[in-house]
Amino acid sequence: MTLKIAVCVKYVPDATGDRGFADDLTTDREAVDGLLSELDEYAVEQALRISEESDDAEVTVVTVGPDDAKDALRKALSMGADKAVHVNDEDIHGSDVIATSAILAKALEKTGFDLVVCGMASTDGTMGVLPALLAERLNVPQVTLLSELSVEGELVKGRRDGDSATELLEAPLPAVVSVTDQSGEARYPSFKGIMAAKKKPVEELDLDDLDIDADEVGLAGSWTLVDAVAARPARTQGTIVTDEGDGGKQLAAFLATQKFI
């Protein structure tokens, strides 16, 4: 039996660019180049490693995004994924994480999966809740924020490093997992990989293909609505504590007024 691994990836504005919002307060995709979210590269890497360890596995990368999101899929395919699914529909524009998870869940059900691998968060929205939402919608176990991941038989196993403890977790397949940036460096696409990516299948799906009504998703179907955005205020000069024997007290008082202690 082929182990079917699906990796959810997101096309995001380059975090090193000058990111902003469009007139409708959604992400401005015109001003800044987009790319595969760096945190999702770790998910692709882990999926590829499991696939390489397995006798028979197939890695499908799945994204929900505009036309240019094919660049993110292309990158994942050039890293070594076998095929891609691109859910693209004008009515998806403005979907929040709740709506996106609904679309992804339908796409994953249609594609089929034994294991869904996600990054720990996107580098633009940085919510980090999508894996949990997906698991709930797909009605499968979730094992999130893993720094190590493996598939052994019918089990997915992983290690979650917390602040005070490390947990060793496992769940029966099918399951949804997310991996952190500590899980292992993502590979760089090789020339062969890049050339091969061109020939790999990319399935295009729209909302009709997934039996989703337009008003369930997009700006209309989202639970969150952005009312206004404001640029972060410029950093002001810090407070300088002059130590005249009571420096420690002054410092503590300052931290207390800022509610740090």
Add this chain to the structure above:
Amino acid sequence: MGKDFDLYRPSEEHDMLRESVRALAEAKIAPFAAAVDEEGRFPQEALDALVANDLHAVHVPEAYGGAGADALATVIVIEEVARVCGSSSLIPAVNKLGSLPVILSGSEELKAKYLGPLAKGDAMFSYALSEPDAGSDAAGMKTRAVRDGDFWILNGVKRWITNAGESEYYTVMAVTDPEKRSKGISAFVVEKSDEGVSFGAPEKKLGIKGSPTREVYFDNVRIPADRMIGAEGTGFATAMKTLDHTRVTIAAQAIGIAQGALDYAKGYVKERKQFGKPIADFQGVQFMLADMAMKLEAARQLTYAAAAKSERVDGDLTFFGAAAKCFASDVAMEVTIDAVQLLGGYGYTRDYPVERMMRDAKITQIYEGTNQVQRIVMARNLP
């Protein structure tokens, strides 16, 4: 007008390759470039990173286990590595230079035997043509190969051999018939482990200090006759044909080094403030940057055109290879000198990378034929 007009631009795959190599080079090669230069040590980190990502010898055809990259893709790999570290860019560049004689003229057996380990990253390949008294006049070489039954016995000295001692394999040109001058020269594959092969002390150089340059000595080196590349007496022709292709890779190195210097200077002039504003606001500085970018882009276009000709083996490749190498290396020298100038006193210190780039650029005007020799080649092959 339309965005899908595909002339005069690399393909999407070539752009993706650049993106991939740039990310790798910045993360895995750039952090060691200063130390490699300072300590004059081989850039092992770069070799490891290039091998791990199958970028150390992308030109090797797929039939022999390689990535099968075309000449433009190979140029892009070399260019992007050179952008952060000139010494490291000699890994993919010299792997192509050393092995191209085998690819162009070698028997199937030689190709199968030597290209596989090169493609896998188990061995590097160097090129041994120059000698102490035979540089520009390479045909005046003295290294001799004498037939002995099913073997050839080599004696002589090769000088200025890049990656000597690090490479497992060497393409060596040697005289097999002294009467015939250039038509009496044959090419051989010599292995580092062949008895009688030894290496001189590393040269103390101005630049590319991380890439070992040493003499290679052949003291009664006895190699099987099937190590000859092509027929007897064709070695010099193979050597020259090789250079037609690989001069394009030197041009790639030159534009990479120049791009690294320009990128650094561009960032610096926006940060550096004098008279109350960034020096980038001064027209004198802007004009310098404009000239640097203009020359560099012209060099890049010529190099890419030459790379395409190398891949197609066009009739005018000899002119284009020489022109690209000569022009790009002269531009690299000018651009890196100007980058040092833009950084002023800081540019003159080893705390900033542009002086290293300036020193590294100089060699591109000298090796694989000095730029004076390139002009001779161009003049003899005018389009």
